[in-house]
Amino acid sequence: MSERVVGSERPLAGLFVVEAASFVAGPSAGMSLAQMGAEVVRVDPPSGGSDAGRWPLSANGSSLFWANLNKGKRSVAIDYRTPEGHELLVALATRPGPGAGLFMDNMVGRRRVTYEELVAQRGDVIQVHIQGRANGGPAVDYTINAEVGVPQMTGPEDSARPVNHVVPVWDLVTGMTAVSSMLAALTRRRETGEGAKVDIALADVALSGVGAMGWLAEAELARRARPRQGNHMFGAFGNDFVTSDGRPVMVVALTPGQWRALRDVTETGDVFGALEKALDANLDLETDRYRLRETISAVLRPWFAQRDYATVSALLTQAHVLWSPYRDTFEAASEARRDPDSVATEIDQPGIGRMLATGSPVRWGDERTGPVPAPRLGDDTEAVLSTMLGLTQTELGGLHARGIVGLGEREPGRG
Missing domain, CATH: 3.30.1540.10 (formyl-coa transferase, domain 3)
Incomplete structure (x- = not known):
């Protein structure tokens, strides 16, 4: 299979998004924006984020998870836990330009980048912050799914044991909610000149989704939880x-x-x-x-x-x-290879080699946007910081020597 990529005039061409997020929700949102034409720069610590080595892995130990969730992005390695690195990240997130000033993150703790820091540098900045719970508490898809009742409706009718879902659905829905929120905020900014502080809690997305299906109302009106039905389709x-x-x-x-x-x-x-x-x-x-x-x-x-x-x-x-x-999944992959119109096609992924990957599921003018390989960690640090922030080679060398930034292939361990 060959890569199929539509022309350069994709709908989000000209946008510059800085993503400082790991796990699924934030990276899936950034990938979707990149597939629609935005320039998305993912920022990680020089040693990689918490998902840099997440399973599944390729034969050489590289993360297939990381490579597939970061397709089409640029990778910048900055230790934003340090004061110098923190300043660099804020500068990237608030750089001037009508398509810039867009920041997506799921950072936590005292070292996270706050909206107040960003708006002090650029008044119309847009920040979409993804969190576990609205009160700041931790949560992931699998813990949230357990508490909204889905595992108790899933599985064989004769079993009382909860059955977790395998696909992190709430993470993926949260990612798409983040995309729509950022684009909505950008539309308003173009009309009013105002930026936006947007917070999206995974727990709220899951409860909202369960509510939208009518499951909360059903349970309260019936005064009982819905029983399991095996593989029967509910309501039809x-x-x-x-x-x-x-x-x-x-x-x-x-x-x-x-x-x-x-x-x-x-x-x-x-x-x-x-x-x-x-x-x-x-x-x-x-x-x-x-x-x-x-x-x-x-x-x-x-x-x-x-x-x-x-x-x-x-x-x-x-x-x-x-x-x-x-x-x-093996049969699904084989079927995708046989389908000439499949959203999946083979790419040459740095650090991994030839692999099956998916492009955007959206077709523009009857054309698909084929998958673009993910960068290796820090591959674009030098180019992004020199071009967009004006750092000299001497300044970059000093930052690298102090461990503030990683410079791609000079860093060991990622193929």
């Missing part, structure tokens, strides 16, 4: 089935048309017609399909069990049934 018909050769598939019927397509291809119309009369139901209605989900599944299960996956796949696709096979 959807369930997993297994083919004769052991392949699990997920089948969903949200609309009357989808339900009729599933009923017709499985040749179960007469059976379901009789059930409708016997149970006083109308299976064209989403609510009745959900109410009778176990009965529907029991009727359909033998059809899948009597056919191999190739046959089931062909028949369901031809009938326009809403379905998908269950795949593991």
